[in-house]
Amino acid sequence: MYEYSEFDTAFVRERVAQFRAQVERRIDGALTEDEFKPLRLMNGLYLQLHAYMLRVAVPYGTLDPAKMRQLAHIAERWDKGYGHFTTRQNIQFNWPRLRDVPDMLDALADVGMHAIQTSGNTIRNVTSDHFAGAAADEIADPRPFAELIRQWSTDHPEFQFLPRKFKVAVTGSPNDRAVIKSHDIGLRMLRKGDEIGFEVVLGGGLGRTPMIAKVIRDFLPVADLLPYLESIVSVYNQLGRRDNKFKARVKITVHEHGIDRIRELVEAEFALRRSTFGGADQQILREIEARFRRPTLRDGRPADAYEASRAADPVFRAWADTNLVAHRHPDHAIVTISLKAHGATPGDASADQMRVMADLAEEFGHDELRVSHEQNIVLPHVHKADLPAVHARLAAAGLGTANIGLVSDIIACPGMDYCALATARSIPIAQQIATRFDELKLEHDIGPIKLKISGCINACGHHHVGHIGILGLDRAGVENYQITLGGDGTEAASIGERTGPGFPADEIVGAVERLIGAYLKHRESAEETFLETYRRLGMAPFKEALYGDERQRNAA
Amino acid sequence: MSRRFTPKVVTANHLLEGDSVWLTVDDRWTRNMAEAELIEDEAHAQIRLLMAESQPNVVVGAYLADARRGPRGPEPIHFREVFRTRGPSNHAHGKQVEVGNV
Numbered sequence: 001m002y003e004y005s006e007f008d009t010a011f012v013r014e015r016v017a018q019f020r021a022q023v024e025r026r027i028d029g030a031l032t033e034d035e036f037k038p039l040r041l042m043n044g045l046y047l048q049l050h051a052y053m054l055r056v057a058v059p060y061g062t063l064d065p066a067k068m069r070q071l072a073h074i075a076e077r078w079d080k081g082y083g084h085f086t087t088r089q090n091i092q093f094n095w096p097r098l099r100d101v102p103d104m105l106d107a108l109a110d111v112g113m114h115a116i117q118t119s120g121n122t123i124r125n126v127t128s129d130h131f132a133g134a135a136a137d138e139i140a141d142p143r144p145f146a147e148l149i150r151q152w153s154t155d156h157p158e159f160q161f162l163p164r165k166f167k168v169a170v171t172g173s174p175n176d177r178a179v180i181k182s183h184d185i186g187l188r189m190l191r192k193g194d195e196i197g198f199e200v201v202l203g204g205g206l207g208r209t210p211m212i213a214k215v216i217r218d219f220l221p222v223a224d225l226l227p228y229l230e231s232i233v234s235v236y237n238q239l240g241r242r243d244n245k246f247k248a249r250v251k252i253t254v255h256e257h258g259i260d261r262i263r264e265l266v267e268a269e270f271a272l273r274r275s276t277f278g279g280a281d282q283q284i285l286r287e288i289e290a291r292f293r294r295p296t297l298r299d300g301r302p303a304d305a306y307e308a309s310r311a312a313d314p315v316f317r318a319w320a321d322t323n324l325v326a327h328r329h330p331d332h333a334i335v336t337i338s339l340k341a342h343g344a345t346p347g348d349a350s351a352d353q354m355r356v357m358a359d360l361a362e363e364f365g366h367d368e369l370r371v372s373h374e375q376n377i378v379l380p381h382v383h384k385a386d387l388p389a390v391h392a393r394l395a396a397a398g399l400g401t402a403n404i405g406l407v408s409d410i411i412a413c414p415g416m417d418y419c420a421l422a423t424a425r426s427i428p429i430a431q432q433i434a435t436r437f438d439e440l441k442l443e444h445d446i447g448p449i450k451l452k453i454s455g456c457i458n459a460c461g462h463h464h465v466g467h468i469g470i471l472g473l474d475r476a477g478v479e480n481y482q483i484t485l486g487g488d489g490t491e492a493a494s495i496g497e498r499t500g501p502g503f504p505a506d507e508i509v510g511a512v513e514r515l516i517g518a519y520l521k522h523r524e525s526a527e528e529t530f531l532e533t534y535r536r537l538g539m540a541p542f543k544e545a546l547y548g549d550e551r552q553r554n555a556a
Numbered sequence: 557m558s559r560r561f562t563p564k565v566v567t568a569n570h571l572l573e574g575d576s577v578w579l580t581v582d583d584r585w586t587r588n589m590a591e592a593e594l595i596e597d598e599a600h601a602q603i604r605l606l607m608a609e610s611q612p613n614v615v616v617g618a619y620l621a622d623a624r625r626g627p628r629g630p631e632p633i634h635f636r637e638v639f640r641t642r643g644p645s646n647h648a649h650g651k652q653v654e655v656g657n658v
Contacts, residue, residue, distance in 0.1 A: 047574055
């Protein structure tokens with residue numbers, strides 16, 4: 001993976017030193033909160049409901065054991081012994097004290113990490129496919145491009161005061177696991193003859209105005225990546241609305257001006273900017289690519305132990321059936337570690353669990369770990385012969401839950417348990433739904449389904465693209481939960497449709513159970529997924545399950 | 557006729573710890589909402605809020621929150637304010653477990 005150059009190291013250390021002085025000036029009273037707030041946000045520090053929160057960037061979700069162990073150390077030394085992995089592939093610490101934050105940032109810098117541009121109206125941490133470099137369907141590893149974008153966008157002088165935050169996602173596979181159509185810019189790698197390039201989509205986003213990104217360039221050669229991205233962000237920087245925060249994202253700019261007009265402006269800008277790059281970016285890309293050398297996988301080692309364990313151990317088999325994905329090398333597998341034990345907080349990992357995952361990556365996984373936007377951790381390169389040992393160690397640490405892609409593998413934002421913006425809680429709803437379906441012992445029968453919960457309209461929990469989405473709202477001083485159906489975050493992206501009136505907290509689990517019951521009743525076979533059944537039948541049978549027969553409702 | 561004034565407390569986040577604090581009648585910041593001053597007059601509420609805002613090196617983001625008189629002191633009305641008095645529901649952290657919560 002990418003290792004910091006001397007320049008990177010010096011830059012991050014300098015930033016920590018600056019922030020340390022800023023914190024001191026804030027505590028001394030030399031800086032007001034109005035002056036300090038933009039400075040702390042530039043360094044990922046929020047003030048939330050019960051405490052400060054430090055959001056640490058995990059660039060394109062990639063970690064190594066040293067970084068993971070340092071996150072564990074930070075969690076124990078300065079927080080409450082755990083961290084929360086987010087839908088942006090980052091990690092958040094929920095309980096730092098202001099005086100301790102510079103020390104936390106120094107500890108991050110020790111392992112080449114930081115919290116820069118995890119907040120504010122800048123280009124945020126670049127996200128990517130969590131199976132990058134391992135997936136069987138991949139054209140090329142997207143992470144060198146993501147790293148190039150990270151270096152270009154970090155402290156980019158033109159883009160430190162954008163109309164609003166700006167998020168870029170990259171995938172190297174035709175199957176989109178990075179939700180790229182919900183990002184301001186999405187890059188999907190394509191092959192055209194012998195050439196590799198990107199389909200560029202612009203103006204996606206969730207939040208109060210959910211939009212699917214539109215194609216602005218159907219094929220962008222790799223060599224043009226940075227000048228083209230810079231042209232897009234430059235056009236947005238000038239055209240994006242600064243008069244209204246709710247209309248400031250690029251999705252609104254695209255909506256108001258039309259993708260064709262934006263494309264013209266971007267191409268005109270691109271014609272000017274392209275020559276100014278002069279090939280330096282391509283030289284840097286080659287240096288980055290050299291640091292992303294693929295791990296040397298061992299050929300010829302028999303995978304018999306894997307088949308033997310599958311046959312002998314039903315617990316292992318259930319886990320292997322849900323938590324493994326095909327690796328490009330047939331003797332290997334991609335392991336997803338569930339941070340969704342039934343009844344636990346989605347995305348939380350204790351310091352001890354972080355160390356177990358770091359150890360496994362070191363012993364069995366070529367030193368690689370990934371954070372997925374679905375709030376799980378991935379070991380991308382594990383030999384099949386090692387899977388029984390990996391599973392046993394995970395299970396002993398409370399990390400062996402066999403539920404990836406199932407109804408209890410729920411994305412949930414922190415909600416009003418932590419977040420100052422939230423209008424309702426998300427975490428307890430996720431905990432109750434997962435616990436309920438575990439009791440019913442139905443989730444393997446239900447099969448693949450994406451259930452996503454947000455605690456406010458800003459949609460950090462991606463509810464718009466959940467097959468079942470739940471949105472927590474404040475209705476006259478009571479928590480209330482709206483349901484959307486039919487959302488999809490993949491390459492076939494769609495925004496979910498609202499079913500109707502929301503449900504109070506004590507009725508939402510039952511409502512989800514009725515939705516699943518309707519699916520099981522109406523599906524044509526066990527192979528037809530929830531989303532397929534919804535797309536075939538539409539809203540009607542699900543509405544009836546939620547609200548009862550329409551005639552009965554009218555009679556009541 | 558003007559609407560009846562809902563009683564208020566002055567609340568904020570502590571600058572150093574970041575946690576919820578409430579203003580007392582004797583100008584202290586308490587971590588126990590029951591010790592807060594319950595303000596039943598609108599003009600007085602504005603004066604107390606100004607007083608809170610004049611302490612930017614102690615607290616951040618002071619505001620008036622609706623409250624009611626309870627047997628032990630002011631109580632929150634809105635669920636968000638209830639959560640601020642006790643902490644998150646998924647972990648036993650924050651005010652619900654902190655010792656010396658007085």
